[in-house]
Amino acid sequence: MDVSECVLSAGRAVLDVVEREWQPLSPGELEQRLDQAVEEILEAELIAQFKTQPPPTIFVHLPQSQASVEPQVLQTCIRPPEEETPESREPLETVDCAAIKCITDLLQNSQSRARMAGRARLSLSHTVLLSLTLLSERVSYRSVSRRFHLEKGNIHRIFFSFCERLNTLEEKQIRWPVGREAVEALFPLCSPEKEQEEQQGVPVVLGVLGHTRIPIRLPIGKHDVESAGPEVKRMKKEAHPDSWLNLQLACNRKGRFLHCRISKGSDVDRGGALRDKLKQHPELMPSGSCLLARAGYPLTAHILTPYSGSHGPREELFNKTLEEHCHILDQAVANLKARFKRLRYLDIGNYERARAVVLTACVLHNVFLDMGQVFQGDVEEEEAITREGELEMDDEGVHRRDAVSDLLFKMFDSGSV
Structure with a gap:
């Protein structure tokens, strides 16, 4: 590695640390904060002057249903700027209020009651709103600011603190069904309309197992430098596993979701941990x-x-039956990515x-399903195609x-199938 590569890597390392631990205010953001503070001071002075003077008598003919509007208008002038500004209300159009309340209640009732990180005091409901906005939309931190x-x-800092709190709910929200819950989750491998006697010996299905990839930013030191060599051309075609x-x-x-395992792209284990767990229990x-x-x-x-490999009609029928069920997971993954658009690419170089962000989305996926909210996404072709052969038997x-x-x-x- 030459001097230019070292300087480039060191620069990226410094930027990553700054992004992760502290970001000073830019000139525009500082001006915005100063303008907001001056506006609040002026507003407080006007309200104080208004209170010391008798209210003017204004004759306006209003319908009876609007008789209570005046006190509400006055209240909007005395609002906390970070809780009721038009900017903070804007994401409510894309984030359901019932979801905000449900997640807020979950966090309040959870054992992890540590205060959310962040220098500004933001209510828990607005922390949830901010975090859901970042997860659900492809928006920048500057736009949300x-x-x-x-x-x-x-x-x-607020967003990652929210993710850490949601991660503590993993065992409660992404749980393997046992007992009566497991029995109720079972569904037939073949058509449910067939007589039970005809399906004697055919197993019932507890769930569908599969995977997807979540693109992330390469960690510091993994970036490929500019070069004219053939290795660079090859790397452009083959994504780095990290x-x-x-x-x-x-x-x-x-x-x-009954099971969730998140690992680095270089981790080649495919279902081995779950296989061992089921064998032991x-x-x-x-x-x-x-x-399946x-x-x-x-x-x-x-x-x-x-x-x-090559096979006859018996194997083809079995493969076709399994593939029909595997589309259940394809659709679940499509729904996950459609609701949480940030999963399309995580601009995060820290594994x-x-x-934590991916696990947060999986936890919230189950929370929304329990609420009866289904977000339908389009299945991507690569999710339904696997070119790998048999791993272990x-x-x-x-x-x-x-x-x-x-x-x-x-x-x-x-003729029974």
């Missing part, structure tokens, strides 16, 4: 149930994956902070897949 009359550095996060998810038939899977996943995940007694998984594919083919051959 104008809406809420806060400097960018403060918004940065330029995204792997988001592994399992969801039920309603798209609610088989009670987590109700009797006769399974998870595309190729690239381990084939086990609990996780069924499609056949790879832990990027992970154990004997029990191979035997169970063959048995299930035989049953499905017999049902199809007899």
Whole structure:
């Protein structure tokens, strides 16, 4: 690495630290804060003068329904600037008020009661509003600073403090179903209209397992420098593994996340941790149930994956049946990214902070589903296509897949499917 590369890397490191820990006010933001302070002082003086003088008598003919407007108009002059300015009300058009109240109540009732970070005192509801705005829209910190009359550095700290608080709700909101909840979550592998006797031996499905990638900014030191060499051209075609996060998810038939694992792009583990957990705790899977996943995940007694390579009609039918169910996860991921547009690209070079933002979005996804709010997104083509082959297969998984594919083919051959 030559001197120019060292200077470039050091400069990026300094900028990243400044962004993460402190951002001084720019001249424009300082002027905005000074103007706001002067305006508040003048407004306070006018209100004080108004209170010392008798109110003028103004004769205005108003309908009876508007008789109570005057006190409300006076109240708008004595509002806290950071709570009721037009800029702070603007995001209410894109963020549902019921969602703000629900998340505020969740944070108030959670065990983590530490005060949100940030130099300005911002109410919890407005902290939620600010954070949801950043998650739901592709807006800059500068744009949000104008809406809420806060400097960018403060918004940065408030947002990540919100994410840390939401992350503490992971175990409560993204939970594996057990007992009665697990039984109620099961759904049939083949058509539910078929007689139960015909489906004897065919497993029921607890959830669908899959993954997606969340693009992030490359960490300091990982950036490729300008060069005319062939290696640079190759890197332009092949994204650096640390330029995204792997988001592994399992969801039920309603798209609610049951399992969430976030790792670096260089992490090649695909379902191994979940496989080991289910093997150690088989009670987590109700009797006769399974998870479905595309190729690239381990084939086990609990996780069924499609056949790879050349195969006959029996295997094709099995693969087609699995693929139809895998679209459940595709749609859940599409809904997640459509609601939280910031996940399309996280301009964050710090892995832990990027992970906190992604986990926050997953937690909120389940919260909104529990509220009955479904945000429909368009499934991206790359989410539904996997070019990976079979990863691992154990004997029990191979035997169970063959048995299930035989049953499905017999049902199809007899006209039952």
